[in-house]
Amino acid sequence: MKSLIENITAIQVESPVDKIIGQLKQLIISGQLKPGDRLPAERVLSERFGLGRSYIREAILKLEFYGLLKTNPQSGTYVAGLSINVIDNIISDIIKFNKDDFNALIEARYHLELNAVKLAAERRSEEDLESLRLAMEAYENKVGAGGDAVEEDMVFHIKIAKATKNSVIESMILILVPDLIKNIVENKICGDNRAKTAIEEHRMIYAAIESQDMAKAEEAMAGHLDEIWQISKAGFAAQSIINETER
Amino acid sequence: MKSLIENITAIQVESPVDKIIGQLKQLIISGQLKPGDRLPAERVLSERFGLGRSYIREAILKLEFYGLLKTNPQSGTYVAGLSINVIDNIISDIIKFNKDDFNALIEARYHLELNAVKLAAERRSEEDLESLRLAMEAYENKVGAGGDAVEEDMVFHIKIAKATKNSVIESMILILVPDLIKNIVENKICGDNRAKTAIEEHRMIYAAIESQDMAKAEEAMAGHLDEIWQISKAGFAAQSIINETER
DNA sequence: ACCAATTAATTGGTTTACCAAAAATAAACA
DNA sequence: TGTTTATTTTTGGTAAACCAATTAATTGGT
Numbered sequence: 274m275k276s277l278i279e280n281i282t283a284i285q286v287e288s289p290v291d292k293i294i295g296q297l298k299q300l301i302i303s304g305q306l307k308p309g310d311r312l313p314a315e316r317v318l319s320e321r322f323g324l325g326r327s328y329i330r331e332a333i334l335k336l337e338f339y340g341l342l343k344t345n346p347q348s349g350t351y352v353a354g355l356s357i358n359v360i361d362n363i364i365s366d367i368i369k370f371n372k373d374d375f376n377a378l379i380e381a382r383y384h385l386e387l388n389a390v391k392l393a394a395e396r397r398s399e400e401d402l403e404s405l406r407l408a409m410e411a412y413e414n415k416v417g418a419g420g421d422a423v424e425e426d427m428v429f430h431i432k433i434a435k436a437t438k439n440s441v442i443e444s445m446i447l448i449l450v451p452d453l454i455k456n457i458v459e460n461k462i463c464g465d466n467r468a469k470t471a472i473e474e475h476r477m478i479y480a481a482i483e484s485q486d487m488a489k490a491e492e493a494m495a496g497h498l499d500e501i502w503q504i505s506k507a508g509f510a511a512q513s514i515i516n517e518t519e520r
Numbered sequence: 521m522k523s524l525i526e527n528i529t530a531i532q533v534e535s536p537v538d539k540i541i542g543q544l545k546q547l548i549i550s551g552q553l554k555p556g557d558r559l560p561a562e563r564v565l566s567e568r569f570g571l572g573r574s575y576i577r578e579a580i581l582k583l584e585f586y587g588l589l590k591t592n593p594q595s596g597t598y599v600a601g602l603s604i605n606v607i608d609n610i611i612s613d614i615i616k617f618n619k620d621d622f623n624a625l626i627e628a629r630y631h632l633e634l635n636a637v638k639l640a641a642e643r644r645s646e647e648d649l650e651s652l653r654l655a656m657e658a659y660e661n662k663v664g665a666g667g668d669a670v671e672e673d674m675v676f677h678i679k680i681a682k683a684t685k686n687s688v689i690e691s692m693i694l695i696l697v698p699d700l701i702k703n704i705v706e707n708k709i710c711g712d713n714r715a716k717t718a719i720e721e722h723r724m725i726y727a728a729i730e731s732q733d734m735a736k737a738e739e740a741m742a743g744h745l746d747e748i749w750q751i752s753k754a755g756f757a758a759q760s761i762i763n764e765t766e767r
Numbered sequence: 768a769c770c771a772a773t774t775a776a777t778t779g780g781t782t783t784a785c786c787a788a789a790a791a792t793a794a795a796c797a
Numbered sequence: 798t799g800t801t802t803a804t805t806t807t808t809g810g811t812a813a814a815c816c817a818a819t820t821a822a823t824t825g826g827t
Contacts (some may be wrong), residue, residue, distance in 0.1 A: 314778060325812040327574070330779085334578070340619070340698030347819045352697055358658070362678045363694050370691045372587070381688035384635040388803090396760065411605070424603040424792050431609050438756065440621050441628035445692055447610050451587030451600060497542075509685065510731040513643065561808065572782045577809085594788045594808050634797090770827080779817065789808070796801075 289324050293332035296322060298364040302357060311349040312342070339367055356430060372452045375460075376508035382449050383502045387491055389446060393436035394482045394490035402483055403434035408432045409475050415470045423458055429475060436482070457501075471497065535570050542689060543569060545611040549604060558596040559589070571572035586614055619699040624706075630749045633677060635740055636693060640683035640709035641729045641737035648683035649730055655679045656722050663715045670705055683729070702708050704748075718744065 301307040312318065315333070319326040333350055336342040341360060344350035346433050353360070372378055389412040393401070408429040415422035474497040481490035547553040547554065566573040580597055583589040586662040588607055591597035600607070614623070619625055640648070655676040662669035674697050681693040728737035 316778090318631060319812090325810090327811060333580070334581075339695060340702070345781070346780065347817080349778065353702075355698060355701060358675050359671045359697065359701065362675055363697065366682075366690065366694055370687075370694075373689060374687050376687040377686040380639075380686055381692070384631075384689070388631040388635075396756070398763070424606045427607055428605050431606075435613075438759070439624040439627055441619060441624040441696070442631070443613065445628070447613055448586060448689070449609065450604060450606065454606065455587070455600070458743075509643070512685070516645070564810090566782090572780090574781065591809075592789095593810070595790080596808065768806070768827100770807100770825105772823100772825085773822070776819105776821070777802105778817100780818095781814100781816075783814070784812085786811070789809100789812095790806085792803100794803070797799085 289328040289331045376505040379505035390494040397436040536575040623752040626752035639739040644683040
């Protein structure tokens with residue numbers, strides 16, 4: 274017999290905004306709302322959905338962030354000129370944009386940073402180099418003082434992201450960093466002497482960026498991230514096995 | 521003498537929420553708000569900043585999305601346990617997460633998709649393969665009918681993203697897609713017969729994913745994205761020259 | 768019938784008021 | 798004095814009200 278705790282199912286709290294997003298999706302798919310159309314006024318939607326206007330606005334805000342709606346003050350909110358195909362595909366997954374899948378997080382970070390470090394090596398300015406060096410030294414000092422320098426490590430990586438001169442890639446890494454930190458410190462992923470070996474890796478990365486050697490930069494970064502990447506790879510492999518079994 | 525139009529500076533409308541975010545950042549940096557602390561109540565912030573509570577909530581919402589705050593209902597909003605270093609670095613750039621840098625968009629997409637297609641080839645399920653085929657056929661039909669199948673193209677790529685089984689990477693691609701579509705159709709980037717040559721490229725990508733050949737998948741995708749990638753590369757090169765000149 | 772100007776209605780932006788759940792405090796009891 | 802129970806205050810969640818700008822409608826004149 275199963276224990277009690279196993280029967281406790283995660284309470285799914287479909288928030289009001291998610292409901293609204295789902296409803297809007299239905300409106301679009303059913304053809305009542307064609308791309309390019311103007312949405313009903315917020316008040317109307319509020320009444321129609323039986324929810325306060327605050328929620329409507331919040332939902333619109335979210336959809337706007339994803340580029341699916343565009344609201345013009347004093348005029349109305351409009352559906353992006355995208356075909357139903359695209360909108361449907363995207364809306365379905367907006368709600369579940371959760372960053373709590375640790376393996377996915379690590380993997381995304383791995384690939385992003387590998388690309389980023391190459392771009393950084395190619396495009397870094399002298400200012401980038403300077404702030405990168407500062408971040409590196411801050412990390413080394415923290416490690417020398419005996420603290421866990423996870424956050425200083427992240428700052429180092431943020432600086433690299435900044436040096437790419439690509440605001441989109443930078444933003445993506447920025448979004449991932451807090452969650453990475455949270456998970457890493459919670460799970461104490463890396464061994465104790467990891468911090469010290471990382472110092473040398475950082476210096477290699479820095480040197481490669483300084484000399485604008487893209488290949489060497491990528492190699493150094495791959496080495497730096499390898500240990501933690503292995504964890505995510507193992508995670509995905511395990512997931513794959515589970516899926517096979519279920520089939 | 522400069523013409524009139526050149527003197528018209530872009531009106532910078534620092535939205536209320538951005539102001540609030542900046543203020544909160546100051547509170548944290550100045551030490552009045554240490555990581556882990558509870559924020560003042562929304563009402564208090566509202567009064568202190570001289571702005572409505574809606575704006576406070578919106579700002580908190582945004583900061584929460586970035587993992588910098590955590591709000592517990594009926595209890596309070598708390599600053600994530602990150603060091604000031606990290607928070608400062610991130611908040612500074614949150615506001616400028618705008619996806620209107622076309623070159624950055626293209627470049628980010630290029631790298632993301634190259635990684636994604638490899639993962640998709642490795643992990644695709646039979647269901648993935650099926651929906652991918654469907655999307656591919658929809659594209660071919662649209663092209664055959666003479667339409668610009670930009671959106672159908674994007675759906676094809678979304679399906680690939682889904683096959684990665686990595687929710688983070690999928691979400692990132694999802695976020696970029698609407699902006700990519702907007703820019704591509706606006707600028708009519710690709711030549712007229714591009715759509716037809718793309719059909720063959722899609723089939724190559726599909727075949728590679730089907731046979732789970734990661735290397736071939738990446739190669740095919742690189743070929744598929746090459747033309748548009750060249751545009752972004754040229755853009756960044758131009759930017760680089762400008763920076764050199766300014767120095 | 769057509770056009771211009773004025774008025775009325777509608778829009779999203781913003782603030783305020785109200786609510787139930789938590790937390791903190793006070794009071795009552797052992 | 799220590800603990801438990803009421804009670805009050807504070808919290809974020811929610812809904813409604815107000816505002817200025819915009820748009821649609823109406824009106825009056827031609």
